[in-house]
Amino acid sequence: MNEDDITADALFVEYQRTRDRAVRNEIVERHTGLAVHIANRHASSGVPDDDLRQVALLALVRAVDRFDPDRGVPFSAFAGRTIEGELKRHFRDKTWSLGVPRSAKELYLAVRRANEELAQRLGRSPTVDDVAAHLGVSRDDVITGLSAAMAKSADAIDAPTTSGRPMARPDTALTTTEVGYTHVDNQGAVAVLLAALPERERSIVEMRFYDGLSQHEIAERVGISQMHVSRLLRKAFDVMRAAADADLVDSED
Amino acid sequence: MARAVAAALGADAGFSIDDIDDLRLGIDEAISVVCHRTTGARLHISFERADSTIQAIVAVFNDGQPNDRHPVVGDSQLDPLAERILGAVVDSFTFTGGVFTIVKSSTSPASATA
Numbered sequence: 353m354n355e356d357d358i359t360a361d362a363l364f365v366e367y368q369r370t371r372d373r374a375v376r377n378e379i380v381e382r383h384t385g386l387a388v389h390i391a392n393r394h395a396s397s398g399v400p401d402d403d404l405r406q407v408a409l410l411a412l413v414r415a416v417d418r419f420d421p422d423r424g425v426p427f428s429a430f431a432g433r434t435i436e437g438e439l440k441r442h443f444r445d446k447t448w449s450l451g452v453p454r455s456a457k458e459l460y461l462a463v464r465r466a467n468e469e470l471a472q473r474l475g476r477s478p479t480v481d482d483v484a485a486h487l488g489v490s491r492d493d494v495i496t497g498l499s500a501a502m503a504k505s506a507d508a509i510d511a512p513t514t515s516g517r518p519m520a521r522p523d524t525a526l527t528t529t530e531v532g533y534t535h536v537d538n539q540g541a542v543a544v545l546l547a548a549l550p551e552r553e554r555s556i557v558e559m560r561f562y563d564g565l566s567q568h569e570i571a572e573r574v575g576i577s578q579m580h581v582s583r584l585l586r587k588a589f590d591v592m593r594a595a596a597d598a599d600l601v602d603s604e605d
Numbered sequence: 606m607a608r609a610v611a612a613a614l615g616a617d618a619g620f621s622i623d624d625i626d627d628l629r630l631g632i633d634e635a636i637s638v639v640c641h642r643t644t645g646a647r648l649h650i651s652f653e654r655a656d657s658t659i660q661a662i663v664a665v666f667n668d669g670q671p672n673d674r675h676p677v678v679g680d681s682q683l684d685p686l687a688e689r690i691l692g693a694v695v696d697s698f699t700f701t702g703g704v705f706t707i708v709k710s711s712t713s714p715a716s717a718t719a
Contacts, residue, residue: 593634593686
């Protein structure tokens with residue numbers, strides 16, 4: 353460990369203890385050179401240097417905030433990774449208008465973003481051609497992006513939701529609720545299936561089923577993106593379908 | 606695969622992203638219903654587009670010789686969950702003789718001219 357790192361360690365111990373902005377500033381100033389160096393390495397990509405420098409410096413500040421000296425990793429290494437990561441995110445987020453993204457994943461990200469921007473601007477869900485024109489890509493590229501969105505949304509249905517609560521596992525939670533129905537044979541059964549969903553998923557499905565709202569309208573009302581609504585709906589449908597089918601099998605035994 | 610086809614046809618029909626996703630949700634539901642109600646060998650999905658309307662047909666076929674293939678008729682009772690889901694995401698649907706037919710039109714003002 354070199355001398356700089358040792359000094360930095362002492363500063364970090366003090367910063368952890370006091371959370372003093374002056375100490376943080378001191379650390380940031382000591383490592384400005386590192387941030388600028390990394391920013392300059394990315395500068396040939398056609399984006400003005402100042403922008404990159406700003407992204408790198410903000411990443412540096414974030415790295416100081418998050419750094420844990422007890423981990424035994426030198427700060428310079430940790431900060432370098434953080435800055436690299438932020439710069440990559442910056443390129444991914446800001447430069448679609450410059451370079452046409454080609455990989456399915458990039459197209460997915462571009463389509464998702466364009467979908468949100470256009471939905472807001474148009475006040476309705478955009479068409480595929482709207483998105484294609486906005487991004488300057490072909491209709492096929494948008495379709496590729498949409499298909500990637502589908503692949504991405506195929507999470508395990510018991511994966512944790514963003515609300516922090518795991519979706520009920522269809523083979524356990526729902527079928528052991530013992531609500532006394534053997535077949536999804538009346539409207540009340542749909543209500544039972546709905547009731548087993550986490551609250552947010554349930555309210556979204558209800559808006560779709562009973563209020564006849566479109567995904568775009570639900571997204572606006574709940575304050576999330578249409579694609580997020582789509583994912584939550586799909587997961588909710590899967591969970592309800594699995595519960596209904598599991599129950600059907602049970603009743604045939 | 607069916608989803609990618611649905612997206613491609615939806616694009617040609619001038620569907621919005623919403624419409625496409627709804628169509629896919631409907632097809633998913635139809636597939637899970639026919640697969641669960643019947644015991645066949647081949648999942649058959651076909652699409653037809655007329656201007657801004659798409660019709661999808663989903664059925665499970667038996668594993669006979671090419672000239673002896675037909676949809677497997679299973680339990681044709683549609684449960685209320687399927688009715689709810691399909692009623693919400695597509696314009697109309699029927700389920701008779703093991704064959705699911707779903708129809709969806711573009712809700713977008715800028716519908717297809719093709």
